[in-house]
Every structure is written in C-alpha cells, then in structure tokens.
Amino acid sequence: MRVVFAGTPEVAVPALEAILASRHELVGVVTRPDAPAGRGRKLLASPVGQRAAELGVPVLKPAHPRDPEFQAELAALRPDCCPVVAYGALLPQSALDLVPHGWINLHFSCLPAWRGAAPVQRSLWAGDEVTGATTFRIVKELDAGPTFGVMTERIRPTDTSGDLLARLAEGGAGLLVATLDGIEDGSLEAREQPEDGVSFAPKINPEDGEVDWSEPAVAVDRRIRACTPAPGAWSTFAGERIKLGPVEVTDDVLPRGELRVGKRDVLVGTGTSAVRLGEVKAFGKKQMGAADWARGTRVESGVVFGGPLDASQ
Template structure:
C-alpha cells in the first residue's frame, strides 16, 4: 500500500521504523511544525520529521490538518491509508476521507479505556495492573472509531510513564504493521468499540502533579510514577517547588505525620496517610536532580521539617 505516516514525538519512531522496513511504500509523513527546543529555544523539527528527512521521505508540516493546501498535498500523494501515532492534532472529516482505507491510529490503551491524550499516565495513576495498545479507524469523535487489533501489557510495580510508554511503543509498532498488512490483503475487519468500560485520559497539568501528602502512600506512589518524566510530580520546600522522582513505599518504617521528613545519611522518608514513602531523586528549583539524602543534608532538614507547606510563590 501507499502510506502517509502521521506522528510527531519520539514515541512514534518505532512505528515509523517498522513501516520504513516493511513492503509498504512510504510516500510521505505528516508531523507538527518545528517547535522551540533546547536551552536556546531554537526552532527544531520533530523527531518524526528528522527521521523522514534522513530517508528522503517528503514531510508535510501543516499548522492544522484542516488547511486546504495541506489537504491538496495529501491528495497528490494518493495514499491508500494514513497510519497515525501521537500526531498531536485532530484530523477533520475532509482529511479523513482522502485515503481510501482511512486513517489507522495506534492508541496506547485497551480501548474504550483511557480515551484521550494521556492514557499511559492515567492507567498508572489509577493503579491498573494491565494496559495495552489498540489500532482503530480514526473518526471525528475522540478515540471512538472501530477497532482492528489490540495487544496487552502488564504494568510492572516500578514502571514510570516513560518506561511503560517505551514498551508500548515498541510492541504497538508490530500491532500497527500487522493491521496495515491485514488491511492490504483484506483479512482484518473493524469492530465497534464496546459501550462498557469507557474512561477518559485528559492531559495531566503541572498543578495536578502536586503531591498531597495526606493521601495514602500507594496512591502517592502511583501519582509520582504516572507523572515521570512529565509533567513531573512535585511538592514544596521553603516556598519553592521541589520536583520528585519515583518514591518507594516503606511499610517497615514507623509512621510519620503527612509531609513530615525523617532524614538520615542514607535515606529520606516522608509521612503520608498510611506508611511513609522513601524519596528517590529530587530536583530543587534551578538545580540538577540529586539523591534525596544529599538534598536533605544541604538544606539541613531537621526534626519536624515538612514538605508541602505553602505554594511555590509563597515565601513561607
């Protein structure tokens, strides 16, 4: 088949590589426009755009896929199908109707669970034990199209959103290619999503990533791992934001009041509504990540010191 791939970030690269190495003909790539990146905030092409350039595939970067010029260029490429992985923009009906076999999206959940922008993060935050990836036909309604195939993946106890997404991206690439192969030879059929089991996965904001130490330890563990690496879980110390890496629930420690620190040379524990959690890496504002014990020594976190008091703009 003639394919035009739509995707933007690194998580889309395994699927792009699978298509490049397949017997299908990759005739173009659609990706988001160049965006500021790095310390200098200079405009940089997306990871998908860079890889397409390396293999000499034409790249389309519309500000929005509803643009008439983009749709004309897509028609000129005459794709049979447009596979999509984390493109980052809603595709209007006028563009959806251009390829004869439609747009096939790889979504990182077992639909209809976790429709939306942050399915991996929301699955971790909810404490799900299993998630997966689904291929489905793109429609105007968000993540609601009929499905072609699904794979499942066990969520490991120490998975971060970054860890889990990386595995799903690799496994999902094979699922997407198998779906495309099936569409080409007529052996796969789209099936409507079931009505039961629907849940939503909106993007997690920086404000939502703030840790509430009055919650149970396991819930905090889920939240921090769900927010790693982005947007990054955080608390406050001395009126400034302190970014938190994954924590570890420690049932053998004596209980502490929520937010209260217990620091030794080797470890820093924080009280929750249940068992304390042991901090891993922390990142003070304007500094690099460091071991929590090193941070605590530097700020002289003595007896009774607490995290989470005040707001980042509060000098207390």
C-alpha cells in the same frame, strides 16, 4: 500499499521505522510544525520530522490538517492508508475522506478504556495491572472508531509512565504494521467498540503533579510514577518547588508531609505509611539522591513538605 505516516513525538518514531522496514511503501510523513526549544528557543523539527528527514521521506508540516494546501499535497501523494501515532492535531472529516482505507491510529490503551490524551499516565494513576495498545480507524468522535487489533502489556510495580510508554511504543509498532498488512490483504475487519467499559484520559497538567501527602502511600506512589517523566511530580519546601522521582512505600509511619532524614535515606509521611524518596531536584539545581539533597540543603527531621509556594518560582 502506499502509506503516509502521521506522528510527532519520540514515542512515534519506532512505528515510523517499523513501517519503513515493512512491505508497505512509505510515501510521506505528516508532523506538527517546527517549535521553539531549548534556551535559545530555536525552531526545531519534531522527533518524527527529524527522523523522516534523515530517511529522505517527504515531510508535510501543516499548521492545521484542515488547511486546503495541505490536503492538496496529501492527495497528490495518493496514500491508500494513513497510520497515525501521537500526531497531536484533530483531523477534520475532509482529511479523513481523502484516504481510501482511512487513518489508522495506534492508541496506547485497550480501548474503550482510557480514550484521550494521557492513557498511559491515567492507567498507572488508577492502579491498573494491565494496559496495552489498540489500532482503530479514526472517526470524528474521540478515540471511538472501530478497532482492528490489540496488544496487552503488564504494568510492573516500579513502572513510570515513561517506562511503560517505551515498551508500548515498541510493541505497538509491530501491531500497527500487522494491522496495515491485514487491511491490505483483507484479512482484518474493523469491529465497533463496545459501549461498556468506556473511560477517559484527559491531559495531565503540571498542577496535577503536586503530591498530596494526605493521600495513602500507594496513591502518592502512583501519582509520582504517572507523572514521571512528564509533566513531573513535585512538592514544595522552604517556598520552592522540589521535583520528585519515584518513591518506595515503607512500613514506617510519620505525620503527613513530615520528613525523617537519615544518613542514607529520607522518608516522608503520607495518609498511611511513609514513603522513601528517590531522586529529587531543587529549583535551579541538578537532580540528586534524596539523602544528598538533604545534606546539601541541611534539611532536619521534623520539617514538613508542602509549605506555601513562593509565587516567584
């Protein structure tokens, strides 16, 4: 089967490589346009675009998939199916109609749960014990198309969204190839999603990463792990934003937001028990262990996280 793969970030690369290694013929790749990155703000290709170029696969980078020029280029490649992983642009009906077997998306949740942009983060934040990945045919409504296959993955107590997404990307790549195989040989039939159990996973913004120390310790832990590595969890200290890595829930009790500094660790009070800080990163500084940060900043026990943020930061 002739396929054109659509994807953009690093998490989509395992699926691209799995398709290349499969029995299917990869005739092209669609990705988002090059974007400025780094201090020099030079234009760089997306991770999928870079990998496709290394593999010698034709790459299409439309400003928007509704562009007539792009649709003409896609039609010229004559794909039977277009597998998709985190492409990052809405596909108009005119593009969907170009492909006989449709655009088949790999979504990182067990649909119909967590439709939307941040399924892994929202699943972690909600305290789910199990998540997974689903393949489905893209339709106009968000992540609501008929499904082909699903895989499940247990969420580990220390998982960050980055950890979990990496595992789902690898496992999901195999699911996507198996779905293409089933579509080609006719052994798979898409099934409509149930109406019950629908939940949504809107994008998580940097503001969502601010820790609320009045929440229970388990909620603080979930928020931080859900926002790691992106967009990042944070609190404020001495008028500056402090980025926070995953924490450990303890049995100690401290006032909300108050720090207790020891030789080897730093605890912070929450709405229930205190949490032990892991890695922290002060503004303009390198990431380091919490005890090292406290020594270097001369933080004393009794001070409080969450003071007013200096508008200049």
